[in-house]
Each structure stands twice: as structure tokens, then as C-alpha cells.
Amino acid sequence: DAGVTQSPTHLIKTRGQQVTLRCSPKSGHDTVSWYQQALGQGPQFIFQYYEEEERQRGNFPDRFSGHQFPNYSSELNVNALLLGDSALYLCASSLAVWTSGGSTDTQYFGPGTRLTVL
Amino acid sequence: QKEVEQNSGPLSVPEGAIASLNCTYSDRGSQSFFWYRQYSGKSPELIMSIYSNGDKEDGRFTAQLNKASQYVSLLIRDSQPSDSATYLCAAYHMDSNYQLIWGAGTKLIIKP
Numbered sequence: 649d650a651g652v653t654q655s656p657t658h659l660i661k662t663r664g665q666q667v668t669l670r671c672s673p674k675s676g677h678d679t680v681s682w683y684q685q686a687l688g689q690g691p692q693f694i695f696q697y698y699e700e701e702e703r704q705r706g707n708f709p710d711r712f713s714g715h716q717f718p719n720y721s722s723e724l725n726v727n728a729l730l731l732g733d734s735a736l737y738l739c740a741s742s743l744a745v746w747t748s749g750g751s752t753d754t755q756y757f758g759p760g761t762r763l764t765v766l
Numbered sequence: 767q768k769e770v771e772q773n774s775g776p777l778s779v780p781e782g783a784i785a786s787l788n789c790t791y792s793d794r795g796s797q798s799f800f801w802y803r804q805y806s807g808k809s810p811e812l813i814m815s816i817y818s819n820g821d822k823e824d825g826r827f828t829a830q831l832n833k834a835s836q837y838v839s840l841l842i843r844d845s846q847p848s849d850s851a852t853y854l855c856a857a858y859h860m861d862s863n864y865q866l867i868w869g870a871g872t873k874l875i876i877k878p
Binding site for chain 1: 770810856865866870
């Protein structure tokens with residue numbers, strides 16, 4: 649059973665460039681969440697995709713955009729890169745489960761993409 | 767402001783002892799809680815989830831949830847050097863149902 653995969657593992661870009669990160673969810677999962685994690689901090693939620701639509705978005709500028717494909721895989725695009733975008737980008741997949749008490753989705757993470765902006 | 771708070775540590779525990787990690791959350795309506803372990807430079811790995819008040823055990827790990835006091839803890843029995851990592855606590859908030867709110871993590875060091 650394949651887990652969550654991400655590509656590439658490492659990436660070096662310069663300021664102003666654009667980058668695309670890719671994620672394939674765990675088999676059977678239909679939801680993909682993207683996070684940014686700076687050194688020494690917890691993951692910061694960027695957005696979540698479900699049924700090919702952005703279901704929720706965190707406090708990130710429009711330079712961050714994404715897409716989910718019919719096979720549930722997802723891309724994260726970042727335009728006009730800034731030095732501050734250097735971080736570990738994490739993709740987490742889950743199976744949408746809704747209860748009367750709210751979400752209980754358990755998220756499983758891929759290995760991450762380390763982005764360095766010079 | 768939806769928050770999950772953790773002591774950043776480091777928490778130093780002798781090998782073989784019990785490590786106790788704590789997390790508090792601000793949203794009284796939170797229903798689902800998760801503990802993840804993250805080794806340096808790696809991605810978070812799920813340890814346990816807990817939804818009901820009380821204890822939940824899985825091997826050497828026990829998660830404890832107290833909704834009245836709004837805290838969740840993780841106990842690690844018979845701590846091993848391989849348990850040295852950062853432990854992240856996360857919770858879903860009722861008014862943000864698809865977004866996990868994360869603590870900054872507690873760094874745990876197990877001393878041989």
C-alpha cells in the first residue's frame with residue numbers, strides 16, 4: 649500500500665521564480681492538504697483540496713495556488729518566490745469523514761519538499 | 767483566535783523513564799486531537815488520535831484527553847533514545863472543520 653508521495657524532495661530557486669510541487673495521496677484517500685513548515689515551527693496550513701476544489705484556505709497570499717486532479721493527486725504552485733518562502737512543504741492526505749461533531753479526518757504526511765529560495 | 771499551545775522544551779528524560787508531553791487548546795468545541803512525531807528534517811508521523819475523554823493506549827504510548835480542562839497529553843513509557851524527536855499536537859476546531867490547528871511542538875530528548 650503506497651503512502652503519500654511528494655516530488656521533488658529538494659528544490660533550489662531564486663527570488664521571483666515560480667515553483668510547482670507535486671503530491672500523490674495514499675491509496676484510498678480523496679483529500680489533500682498542503683502545509684508550510686519553517687524551522688522550529690509547527691506546520692502552517694496553506695489550503696485543502698477535496699473533489700478537485702479548494703475547500704479551505706489558510707492565511708497565505710494569492711501567490712500560493714493549487715490544483716487537484718481527478719485521480720486525487722495535487723499540485724502546489726508558488727509564484728514570485730520570496731526569500732521567506734524557503735521552508736519544508738508538506739502534503740497530507742486523508743479520507744473525508746464527516747460526523748455531526750465535525751471533521752475527524754486523520755492526515756498522513758508525505759516526506760515533504762525542501763524549498764530553498766536564494 | 768484558535769490556538770494549540772505546547773511547551774517548546776527541550777524536555778530531557780532519562781532512558782527508561784516516562785516522558786510526559788502536554789498540549790492545551792483554546793476552542794472548547796474541538797472534537798478530534800492528534801499527536802505526531804517529527805524527526806529533524808523529516809515529515810510528521812502520526813502516533814495517535816483521540817476523540818473521547820480519558821485514556822487511549824497503543825503500545826508504549828498513552829494519549830489522555832480532558833475536554834473540561836482543554837488539555838491533551840501524551841505519555842511515553844520506557845523511553846528510548848529513538849523517541850528523541852519533536853512531538854506535535856493538533857486539533858480540529860468546530861468553526862474551521864477542515865483545518866487542523868497545530869502546536870509548535872515540544873522537543874524531547876531521551877538521555878542514555
